[in-house]
Amino acid sequence: MALTPIFAQGGATAISNAASDIRDYWDPIKLILKAVGGLVGFIGGLRVYNKWTNGDQDVNKEILGYGGAMIFLIVVPEFVTAFFA
Template sequence: MLNIRKSVTRKQLLLLLLLGICVTTPMLAQGAGAITDAANSIKTYWGPLKTLIMMIGGIVGLIGGLRIYNKWTNGDQDINKEILGWGGACLFLILVPIFVGAFFGLN
């Protein structure tokens, strides 16, 4: 019986994996038509989705602000890390709709 591990080297296995990736990538790529279809489907529900993202951002921002206020009044030492995390999350929720709208031409 032939042992597969000894007969296949790492170089051959890597070459086979690379060949598999090179063959499957063109089959899965749909080109510019897929981006156009995605942009058209996003245009139909972008307004309510943008409003929902902003509402979620407001709720998360309010809860985060209350958590930071609570930690600050209790004298916790990790308040700076909490402020940076909260500010980064709020900035992310504000910038995502802008970038998605610019990418798909929805603004």
Template sequence: MNGTFKKLKGLKLANFKGVKREKVFILSLLLLSTTPVLAGGGAGAFTTAGNEVKKYWTPLKTFIQFVGGIVGLIGGLRIYNKWQNGDQDVNKEILGWGGACLFLTIVPTFVGSFFGLT
């Protein structure tokens, strides 16, 4: 066993003296020829991807609308706090948080109807 480690200790990874060029060439051709097989077909791949997106769209839409509701609640609390403290930037906060809340609640419905996802 110690003889094996002594042989490996002197081995350099960048040294290809032990490997013939033909073997490296054949291995690279083998790897390059199997890559298109793993890629799959063009139209079939798009159909499969579209079906996967349709399968996950309804839960994703619900989650995005849930996040929009949470953003609306947090924004409402921040606006209320600023209003009670007499801050002058309440209008900016209302537009910012209200816009974010509307965006997160309306956009999933718009995207779903635009791409034909229900």
């Protein structure tokens, strides 16, 4: 039991190294997330436009769904950036 604290010392270093690695890769990942979000937003806009022109009654729910997804894709990378800063 006396050796357990000695083995636990390496965990803090591993977590620090992992956080450093995530910081290094985060900017390209954030750019990719925003590009994917833009593509999904464009496709969602086309779907909403198609439903709207066809007179579908479900347009408001579709707009809210894609709007919420776009807000999520914009806000989450900023929170993760603040977390690892």
